[in-house]
Amino acid sequence: MEATPRRCPGGCRRRWRRRWRRWALAAGLLGAAAALALFAALREPARAGGEAVTVLLWWEPFGRPRRLADCRRHYNISGCRLSADRSRFAEAQAVLFHHRDLARHGPGGLPRGSPPRPPRQRWVWMNFESPSHSPGLRGLSGLFNWTMSYRRDSDVFVPYGYLYAPPAPRPFVLPRKTRLVAWVISNWNEEHARVRYYRQLKEHLPIDVYGARGLALAEGGVVETVSAYKFYLAFENSQHTDYITEKLWRNAFSASAVPVVLGPRRANYERFIPPDSFIHVDDFPSPRLLATYLKFLDKNKPNYRRYFAWRKKYEVHVTSFWDEHFCKVCEAVRGAGNQIKIVQNLATWFES
Ligand SMILES: *[C@@H]1O[C@H](CO)[C@@H](O)[C@H](O)[C@H]1NC(C)=O
Ligand SMILES: *[C@@H]1O[C@H](CO)[C@@H](O)[C@H](O)[C@H]1NC(C)=O
Secondary structure, eight states: OOOOOOSOTTOHHHHHHHHHHHHHHHHHHHHHHHHHHHHHHHHHHHTTTSSOEEEEESSOGGGOOOOOOOHHHHHSOOSEEEEOOGGGGGGOSEEEEEHHHHHHHOGGGSOOSSSOOOTTOEEEEEEOSOGGGOOOOTTOTTTOSEEEESSTTSSEEOOSEEEEOOSSOOOOOOOOOOEEEEEEOSSOOTTSHHHHHHHHHTTTSOOEEESTTSBOOOTTOHHHHHTTEEEEEEEOSSOOTTOOOHIIIIIIIITTOEEEEESSOHHHHTTTSOGGGOEEGGGSSSHHHHHHHHHHHHHOHHHHHGGGGGGGTOEEEEOOTTHHHHHHHHHHHHHOOSOOOOOOOHHHHHHO
8 A cells, every 4th residue: 555645745833833823813813803893882982972963954054055064074073964954853963043044034934843852952043143233132032952152151152263272383474564454344334333443543544445345355365465464454343242253363363464453342352362462442542543553563563573472372263164163063962961951031141
């Protein structure tokens, strides 16, 4: 009988070792995958409630439909589903009501009770206009659970902009300034404090007015046009607590022009921005004396440059309408517990 050839001429041990290594590798991979899955499963509930939050826009602001953002991609806020589809009412954890549209449709335009309002659903009143431009505030008491506005004491506070201190701020370079004072205004109303003040100020110093009544803005828009100016008149259309709009954040700060503000009092501005980052009309007893000061700064570079000292530390964020607002509501819902809240006296609070 012929001897069976040995099946492992080179030595079975080596082959076994190879096989063993392959198994070990596979087992290791499997184990790692299992550990990862377990880790993710354990983490999930801790991440604010686990399942996704649906935020329903009852009206799209000003009746203009738009593509809704991916909150995770744009703002690093995960677990959000934004929708303008009213058939999702029953599943929504929050429903947003934009005040201007609510005023237009009247309370009859609110959800009618069928399907019924889920007890844990939050109705959020959303408004970024000032009280002077918010008709129909009466009769809205006891309807909403949260407010969202530019007021710091809102349940969901979304300012028009803010300063933040990045770990490594970009070095600030002041754009070349060839002009003195700019103002962009679209809604010209002789009754507004800002127009009255402008009329007095322009008696003492040249002001370039852009907008519906004035010069046309350059191709690049407000920021590019204003960046050639040393000063910008960040005059609000009405004066109210915390009502500080893109006129300051974008038109002045983003354009690196020193804002001359007319709005709430200086102390109110100082809750949001450094005292030496702006000039307040109240700092001067008259428009003539403000004009004198601006002309002084125009001739004194070191004094002018002091208005930019804060840029060593801070950068400017301009809030973008409306995605950021919608995503902030979602974030607030995810971070909130189950406590019940009802907004009583909406008008009294908002007008205070
Ligand atoms: C995104 O959010 C997560 C969790 O809140 C955080 O750990 C991470 O640092 C954020 N990433 C960025 C780029 O901000
Ligand atoms: C929301 O408000 C309604 C009444 O306006 C109230 O019945 C409901 O309990 C509130 N829900 C929450 C979660 O606060």
